[in-house]
Every structure is written in structure tokens, then in C-alpha cells.
Amino acid sequence: MRLTAKGRATRQRIIEGAAAYLRSDDPAGVTLDDIRAITGTSKGQIFHYFPDGKEELFLAVARFEADRVLDDQQPHLGALTSWAAWERWRDSVIARYRAQGRNCPLGALMSQVGSTPGANEVVSTLLNRWQFHVREGIAEMQEAGLVRASVDADRVAAAFIAGIQGGVQVLRSTGSIAHLEASLDTLIDHLRG
Amino acid sequence: MRLTAKGRATRQRIIEGAAAYLRSDDPAGVTLDDIRAITGTSKGQIFHYFPDGKEELFLAVARFEADRVLDDQQPHLGALTSWAAWERWRDSVIARYRAQGRNCPLGALMSQVGSTPGANEVVSTLLNRWQFHVREGIAEMQEAGLVRASVDADRVAAAFIAGIQGGVQVLRSTGSIAHLEASLDTLIDHLRG
DNA sequence: CTTTTTCTGGACCGGCTGGTCCACTGTGGT
């Protein structure tokens, strides 16, 4: 599919409009017609830019949102080289999800598109990159002698990822951010030894 | 609504049949007609026993499954009074979710019924009871002098809940149970100090 | 045995939603 500048702009408008919609409103039943209305486009355009329809569009939105998740944690996530940096990262994660509240765009997408290979791939990629940064941070702290060498960096990084995911899920269900905080704080405590 | 013995049996058959279906098959798009077919009932019966339709039925199934989640961890979860007991509990959780694999009945229900008050209440109740047992376990370990008193039992219990939830979610997305294991092991390590 | 209530089966409906189709318009290249 060849795209002109105008075409690329429209395609992007659809993705970002859909993402904005998911971030603001109840995402339980997102329909193509909702997105069409919000982005000021037509059915023809949606299927022109996303020939495979709903799934292709939603996966594009999911990838867009997945990038945002990591971007929102930068520059902290990329430089976990001191306890202060870890605290700043912690705060940025809490702040991000507190602002997001109960609406989780990625979660909404995933429950819509189900567990297709494409969806799993988006989530896996995000979690892998996320965990990679945390693991790097732990390893650097160990090299600097700030974290004991007996800590299994990969395992604890996995625990961070799981704790964050679970904390966000609890936030979505109960509206309380306490679990996310507890998870991050406990694991950082664990690193401090 | 008055129920005879036969009626109660049918109602239960619907709930348990639906639960079994969610446990085995891809639960992305569960429809009332699926449940009707599997349980060998008719539309009339479903709406007879669950007048509010889909949501009422699905919440009943969710409550049923939520009870199972805790039951499957007993008797270990109720008596976390030694390190051996904690390990047994850990193993039972891992075993349960390894057996369950990618199909998470409760998760499927929740993504179907959305974030209605009823659904949130079911999840909140489950998580609260779960966390209560873990907190009690930590407190007992502290009283026995096996865990240092400086540990905030409630906070670490919350971290356990978040870690488990996140681990299960990663399992659903990637099929790997590593995150669940990492989370439990890291937090138990943390308790060991 | 009659009456009343519960239980069961399934035909039917209305609306929603993803997806198709086609006509029309813009636009860039030659």
C-alpha cells in the first residue's frame, strides 16, 4: 500500500485518536464506529489504512500505547544507577498510573483483541524491553557495589515486572494504587538489603 | 424467586458448566448460546434462573471461580506458620497456575463483564481475603521470631498479591510461568531477610 | 383431582457491528 503524505497523516490521526479515546473513556466496548466518529473519518478510510480491519487497527494502537508506556518512564528507566534514580523512577511509575486511574488503554485493547498471536507479541515485546531496563539497572548497581552480588538480577527484574503488572491490575479493579506502591517499595527495599 | 430442588440443581449445573467451559476453552468470546449448548439448557432456563441475564450469570460464575482460587491454595494458605509451609504454599500456587495455563477463567469473565460495580466487588473481595491470609502468615512468622519485626506485614502482603496477579497476567500473555515464580521467590527471600 | 406455581424448550426479534462496495474527489506525475 502506497501512502502519500496526506495518507500517512490520516492513518496517524486514526491511531492517535483511538488511543486518546481509550485513555479517556470507558473502554469496555470500543467499536470501529466510535473510532470513526472520534477521528472524523469514514468506514472507507479505516479499511483503506487497515485492510485487516479491527485487529490490525487495534494492534497498531496497542503498539503506539506500548511505546508510550516506556517513554513515560524515561529518562529514569534508562539510568537506574543510584538509589535516587530508583526513587525517581518509582515516583514516575506511580505518577503515571495514578494519572491514568482505572482506564488502562493497553488492558482495554488486550481484552478486546483477545489472545491472538499479534496481541501476545505486542505485550511480550513491551514486557521484555521493560524488564531489560530494570535488569540493566540492577546489574549496574551491583557493579557499583550498591547492591549485593548474590541478588539474581534477572529474577528480581522479573519480579518487578510482575509486581507492576499486578499493581496496575489491582488499580483497575479497585481504584487503589496501594498495591503498586507496595510492590515497588518492597522490591526496592529488597535490593537495598 | 422460589426454587425447588430440581431448580436449584439446574441453576448450579449452569454455573458449573459455564465455569468448566471457561477453564478449558478459549474464553475470548463467551456467548450465552455457548453456555446454553454446553449445559444442555435453553434460553428460557437461563433467563429464568438469572433474570438479569448475562451479567448476573457471569457474576455468579465469577464468584464460584473466586472461591475455587482460594480453595485450591488450602490448607497451605491458611497456615503459613513455618518456612516449609510457605514453600508448600508457593508450590501449590505455581502448580495451580501451571495447570491452568493461559486460560484464566476469572480473567476471561472480567474482560467480558467489564468494570461494572459487581465485577469490581467480586475481585476486591477475592483479593482482600487472599491478602488477609498472607498478612496473617507474615504476622505469625514475626511473632515466632522467624521474620524481623521491621517488615510491614500489610505492605509485603500487598506486594505478594500484586506479584501473583502480575505473574498470572504474564502467564496469560506469554505462556511463561517464570514471572510468577520469580515474584513469589523474591518476596519469600525478602521475608527471609 | 384440581389448581397453582415452577420448569423447560425454542421460535422470534431488534439492534449492533464488523466488513463490503462503489461512486466520487483530490493529487501527483508525464
Next chain:
DNA sequence: ACCACAGTGGACCAGCCGGTCCAGAAAAAG
């Protein structure tokens, strides 16, 4: 000027799915 193709709009369709309704069987009540 022309042409080919990208972009746009929206009417239309088919299937699905939650939900309604009613008629008849079974069983409790009297």
C-alpha cells in the same frame, strides 16, 4: 490535459447475540 491511483464518504449487508415471549410439561399445593 490527461491519467492512474490514493483518498474519502457513506449506503448497505449479513451474521451474531442478548433478550423476550409464550406454550406446554412437571411437580408441588390444596
